[in-house]
Amino acid sequence: MHHKHVKLLSKTLGIKFLSSSEKYLDTPLFVKRDKTKSFQFLIDKFYTRLSNYKRTNLNGAGRTVVTKHVLSSLDVYHMSCFPFHKKITSKIDSIQRTFWWSKKNPRRATYFCSWNDIDKAADSSSWIWKGIVKGLVFLKANIVSKINDGTSTKIWSSNWLPFSNSPPVWISPNFNDYTFVSELIDVQNNNWNIGLLISLFSPDDVIKIRSLRININEKDSIMWDHTKSSAFTIKTTYNIYMNESSSVEVTSFWKKVWSLDCLPKIKFFMWKVFAQMLPVNFILMIYNPVVDDCCPLCRNDVESIIHLFFFCPIAATFGCY
Numbered sequence: 001m002h003h004k005h006v007k008l009l010s011k012t013l014g015i016k017f018l019s020s021s022e023k024y025l026d027t028p029l030f031v032k033r034d035k036t037k038s039f040q041f042l043i044d045k046f047y048t049r050l051s052n053y054k055r056t057n058l059n060g061a062g063r064t065v066v067t068k069h070v071l072s073s074l075d076v077y078h079m080s081c082f083p084f085h086k087k088i089t090s091k092i093d094s095i096q097r098t099f100w101w102s103k104k105n106p107r108r109a110t111y112f113c114s115w116n117d118i119d120k121a122a123d124s125s126s127w128i129w130k131g132i133v134k135g136l137v138f139l140k141a142n143i144v145s146k147i148n149d150g151t152s153t154k155i156w157s158s159n160w161l162p163f164s165n166s167p168p169v170w171i172s173p174n175f176n177d178y179t180f181v182s183e184l185i186d187v188q189n190n191n192w193n194i195g196l197l198i199s200l201f202s203p204d205d206v207i208k209i210r211s212l213r214i215n216i217n218e219k220d221s222i223m224w225d226h227t228k229s230s231a232f233t234i235k236t237t238y239n240i241y242m243n244e245s246s247s248v249e250v251t252s253f254w255k256k257v258w259s260l261d262c263l264p265k266i267k268f269f270m271w272k273v274f275a276q277m278l279p280v281n282f283i284l285m286i287y288n289p290v291v292d293d294c295c296p297l298c299r300n301d302v303e304s305i306i307h308l309f310f311f312c313p314i315a316a317t318f319g320c321y
Contacts (some may be wrong), residue, residue, distance in 0.1 A: 035085045061264030117229040150181030
């Protein structure tokens with residue numbers, strides 16, 4: 001339809017033109033090919049909301065409340081309408097992490113604990129979401145890839161070796177040059193590239209890989225690692241999950257810490273103590289060898305967390321323990 005006819009029709013029916021940036025309920029009606037530009041307004045909203053909180057000196061507990069209940073609520077509705085690009089979600093996570101750490105210069109700051117460890121210790125999500133996350137981690141650890149053409153299986157991050165529950169380990173510094181299993185296959189002979197295998201893997205892994213049959217006419221498939229038929233069953237899943245209790249004690253410990261009836265800032269202080277995140281000289285020296293690890297109060301021993309709270313005679317006079 002000609003644009004003149006469109007204008008005439010819109011004028012007759014009383015319909016206004018919509019721009020490409022039009023929104024409904026604060027959600028874009030038209031998503032461009034580059035989704036990062038379509039949702040840039042959401043990133044700007046995060047920065048605007050944080051500008052008010054940066055003026056106040058919030059402690060760790062306060063920043064956690066802002067991160068969990070204020071910032072996380074900004075993108076919930078939009079994420080329920082559109083699948084976000086990884087660049088957008090990574091940027092949102094980066095903004096929240098930077099605010100939570102409260103570092104003036106994040107690139108040159110010292111972090112005594114990784115973000116993944118913080119997430120494990122301080123997780124306060126709903127029990128439904130925790131179950132979903134644990135289930136996904138468990139499934140990824142117990143499924144294996146059946147190699148055919150190798151085009152969809154990553155060498156260093158997928159479970160594809162027989163009689164192994166983990167990805168293979170490289171022995172060559174050039175391992176980054178190869179990403180997918182298909183790059184290890186000699187397509188002309190429909191067989192493994194033996195010379196390449198020997199240069200990248202240990203002898204035991206080479207034997208395992210050579211035992212795999214290749215079919216370049218079929219795609220790779222996913223199998224369940226705990227049944228003879230390779231089919232997923234609830235019974236085997238339950239039995240394996242109940243036997244994997246390595247982190248139960250750690251989880252129950254943090255659950256007791258966060259369920260204490262005390263102020264949130266006290267809980268966060270206890271968490272820093274147990275997670276070895278207090279900036280005592282013994283920990284600071286790991287990141288900066290120039291730091292003197294001697295206790296500045298008594299000068300009798302190394303200033304570790306245990307010394308400061310249990311053995312320092314000067315700290316004892318202030319009622320620290």
